[in-house]
Amino acid sequence: MSLGSNFSGNICRVCADICQTCADECEKHAEMGMNHCRDCAQACRKCAQACEEMSAAA
Numbered sequence: 001m002s003l004g005s006n007f008s009g010n011i012c013r014v015c016a017d018i019c020q021t022c023a024d025e026c027e028k029h030a031e032m033g034m035n036h037c038r039d040c041a042q043a044c045r046k047c048a049q050a051c052e053e054m055s056a057a058a
Contacts, residue, residue, distance in 0.1 A: 001054065001057075001058055008054075008058040009055050009056075009058030012051045012052070012054040012055035012058055013051070013052075013055045015047070015048075015051040016048045016049075016051035016052045016055060017048075019044045019045070019047040019048035019051060020044070020045070020048040022040070022041075022044040023040075023041040023042075023044035023045045023048060024041075026038070026040040026041035026044060027041040
């Protein structure tokens, strides 16, 4: 991003999509009582949010 790549926003958007998909899948497992998956889902959602913010700034 610091070099002004035309692809920075796209890369951040893909990262956000991957993290959100991971969070959704982990949440399914968390609903079955796997608490470590709930932690993973929360971490993935934080990552997705950060990537979305970076995508908007690109």
